[in-house]
Amino acid sequence: MGDNNRNFDVIVIGSGISGGWAAKEFCEKGLKTLVLERGRDVRHGKDYPTTNMLPWEFEHRGQPPYEIQKDNPVVSRCYAFREDAMHFFVKDKEHPYVQDKPFDWIRGYQVGGKSLLWARQTQRWSDYDFEGPARDGFATDWPIRYKDIAPWYSYVEKFAGISGNKDGIDTLPDGEFLPALDLNCVENHFKDVVSKNYPGRHVIYGRCAHLTQPQQIHLDQGRAQCQKRTLCQRGCPFGGYFSSNSSTIPWAEKTGNMTLRTNAVVQSVIYDDKKGKVTGVRIFDSNTKETIEFYARVIFVNAAALNTNLILLNSTSSRFENGLGNDSGVLGKYVAFHNYRARVSGVYEGFLDKKTDGRSHTSAYLPRFRNVKKQETDFLRGYAAGFGGGRSNEGVNAQFGVDLKNGIDNPTLGPWRVGSHMMGETIPKESNTLTLDPVQKDEWGMPLLKINIDYDDNDEKMVKDYLEQLSEMFAKAGFTDIKTSDSKQAPGLDIHEMGGVRMGNDPKTSVLNKWNQMHACKNVFVTDGACMTSTSTQNPSLTYMAFTARAADYAIQQMKKGEI
Ligand SMILES: Cc1cc2nc3c(=O)[nH]c(=O)nc-3n(C[C@H](O)[C@H](O)[C@H](O)COP(=O)(O)OP(=O)(O)OC[C@H]3O[C@@H](n4cnc5c(N)ncnc54)[C@H](O)[C@@H]3O)c2cc1C
Numbered sequence: 001m002g003d004n005n006r007n008f009d010v011i012v013i014g015s016g017i018s019g020g021w022a023a024k025e026f027c028e029k030g031l032k033t034l035v036l037e038r039g040r041d042v043r044h045g046k047d048y049p050t051t052n053m054l055p056w057e058f059e060h061r062g063q064p065p066y067e068i069q070k071d072n073p074v075v076s077r078c079y080a081f082r083e084d085a086m087h088f089f090v091k092d093k094e095h096p097y098v099q100d101k102p103f104d105w106i107r108g109y110q111v112g113g114k115s116l117l118w119a120r121q122t123q124r125w126s127d128y129d130f131e132g133p134a135r136d137g138f139a140t141d142w143p144i145r146y147k148d149i150a151p152w153y154s155y156v157e158k159f160a161g162i163s164g165n166k167d168g169i170d171t172l173p174d175g176e177f178l179p180a181l182d183l184n185c186v187e188n189h190f191k192d193v194v195s196k197n198y199p200g201r202h203v204i205y206g207r208c209a210h211l212t213q214p215q216q217i218h219l220d221q222g223r224a225q226c227q228k229r230t231l232c233q234r235g236c237p238f239g240g241y242f243s244s245n246s247s248t249i250p251w252a253e254k255t256g257n258m259t260l261r262t263n264a265v266v267q268s269v270i271y272d273d274k275k276g277k278v279t280g281v282r283i284f285d286s287n288t289k290e291t292i293e294f295y296a297r298v299i300f301v302n303a304a305a306l307n308t309n310l311i312l313l314n315s316t317s318s319r320f321e322n323g324l325g326n327d328s329g330v331l332g333k334y335v336a337f338h339n340y341r342a343r344v345s346g347v348y349e350g351f352l353d354k355k356t357d358g359r360s361h362t363s364a365y366l367p368r369f370r371n372v373k374k375q376e377t378d379f380l381r382g383y384a385a386g387f388g389g390g391r392s393n394e395g396v397n398a399q400f401g402v403d404l405k406n407g408i409d410n411p412t413l414g415p416w417r418v419g420s421h422m423m424g425e426t427i428p429k430e431s432n433t434l435t436l437d438p439v440q441k442d443e444w445g446m447p448l449l450k451i452n453i454d455y456d457d458n459d460e461k462m463v464k465d466y467l468e469q470l471s472e473m474f475a476k477a478g479f480t481d482i483k484t485s486d487s488k489q490a491p492g493l494d495i496h497e498m499g500g501v502r503m504g505n506d507p508k509t510s511v512l513n514k515w516n517q518m519h520a521c522k523n524v525f526v527t528d529g530a531c532m533t534s535t536s537t538q539n540p541s542l543t544y545m546a547f548t549a550r551a552a553d554y555a556i557q558q559m560k561k562g563e564i
């Protein structure tokens with residue numbers, strides 16, 4: 001490859017949810033953009049091998065084979081790691097890391113990253129989240145407020161396609177929604193009971209990235225209406241849900257301005273000590289085993305939160321001995337995640353004359369209600385909760401033959417079973433760290449990432465409160481056989497890891513400014529989960545998308561002015 005092919009306007013590291021957005025924004029504006037992706041290519045439609053398979057066509061009836069589970073205990077704990085989608089997950093054995101404390105690191109290394117696999121829940125954050133650290137005195141103050149990001153939420157929602165209702169809840173601002181599906185009768189019943197008995201608590205349809213009524217912009221992407229197959233994690237041939245593969249990456253490609261290089265494991269961002277600035281990126285090509293450098297005016301780091309930390313910690317120079325842009329010493333610190341440990345289940349004996357028909361790609365959602373307007377518990381912050389209910393066929397005893405067929409054709413439905421799971425905010429702490437292993441390297445020459453992240457007393461109190469509150473609300477709704485559980489799962493299985501390269505106003509306590517731009521290297525931007533100052537309770541990917549589009553717009557303006 002000649003030198004000419006190594007120079008670009010922009011380099012984007014990673015092609016997942018956030019990298020896809022960066023690629024789209026820069027390519028649309030005419031900038032020659034190199035997208036570096038460590039995994040293989042996954043073409044929309046063409047590379048979804050299981051998408052149309054029927055249950056009995058899977059050799060292990062959906063379960064990952066025992067040998068695979070045994071060899072890969074971490075990823076096997078993820079609910080979506082099943083036979084139909086396991087080819088989109090990183091296997092523990094292939095990509096080792098060091099767990100100073102248990103951490104389930106769930107990854108997807110391919111074009112599209114984890115956007116192929118995600119559960120597509122897309123709730124906006126509010127000022128109760130952006131003002132949280134300043135109000136409650138933890139971490140550092142966010143350098144932005146809701147008004148700064150609101151127009152960018154609208155911008156990404158319109159393109160991605162989000163279905164939802166305008167619920168008018170100040171903790172969960174409304175967005176640009178396609179029509180929502182209906183909640184079922186037991187979900188509506190719970191909603192009514194909660195709104196009558198608990199002022200300030202709401203049960204709503206969980207907003208999600210599905211095309212319930214595609215608009216022209218979605219048809220222009222080649223996407224079509226969601227068919228409610230709920231086989232999304234296989235990759236959707238209709239483009240019914242948002243992924244980089246169905247949406248942003250092909251959109252960027254269509255401009256003719258994108259160069260996508262797969263099997264390109266970024267090792268470091270190059271800081272040129274002589275020039276006093278960042279000039280490009282160094283990769284290890286996993287096919288040819290070559291180390292190659294690429295150069296650009298602007299670098300967007302979107303390798304997903306922990307890998308972005310790894311790349312930056314590994315980007316050392318005389319100027320930055322402890323990692324790129326790390327004048328403050330906070331790079332790799334204040335990492336946080338979501339606490340998904342707790343669940344409550346129950347049974348409802350009513351509505352026995354009703355059942356659901358078809359499938360729904362989302363369930364009900366309870367926005368955070370604890371410590372919102374004032375501090376009311378002995379722990380900081382709060383939790384959101386998922387809620388769903390359904391009836392299943394409980395009457396087929398036969399394993400084969402006519403009795404089995406009859407049983408399936410004439411199901412004996414059991415009662416409504418209901419369940420809720422907790423989505424708790426955790427507090428970013430200095431002691432939750434990511435560092436480089438000083439000795440061990442992977443086969444691509446990168447030091448192994450050492451993860452040292454844990455729960456604390458605040459999380460334990462929050463679990464207890466969630467279990468008490470949801471049990472009480474379940475009882476109020478007439479649910480019986482209420483059971484609570486705490487899985488005590490390790491951090492990471494929530495798949496919402498954030499921080500380490502946090503935003504802030506003060507360069508002494510943060511790495512990025514309010515534009516996701518490095519305080520110390522103005523042509524480097526981080527817009528994946530690594531940039532997050534705190535974690536809120538809402539699923540974070542919509543916010544990464546909005547940050548990415550906003551930062552790309554700012555970077556383009558700065559490039560035009562010759563500032564970067
Ligand atoms: C089962 C599941 C359910 C989820 N549900 C939700 C949900 O409902 N709502 C929600 O908001 N979020 C959800 N998430 C999380 C969501 O998928 C992530 O937040 C999101 O994908 C993060 O986007 P990203 O761009 O930071 O990273 P990714 O989408 O993971 O993309 C990162 C890309 O960078 C590449 N990369 C990594 N290192 C390098 C390197 N050194 N060089 C080059 N390339 C590199 C990777 O291969 C990958 O393609 C879920 C995730 C999973 C797995």
Ligand code: SF4
Nearest residue numbers: 226227229230236240
């Ligand atoms: S539910 Fe919708 S998005 Fe998911 S696979 Fe089916 S059609 Fe595609």
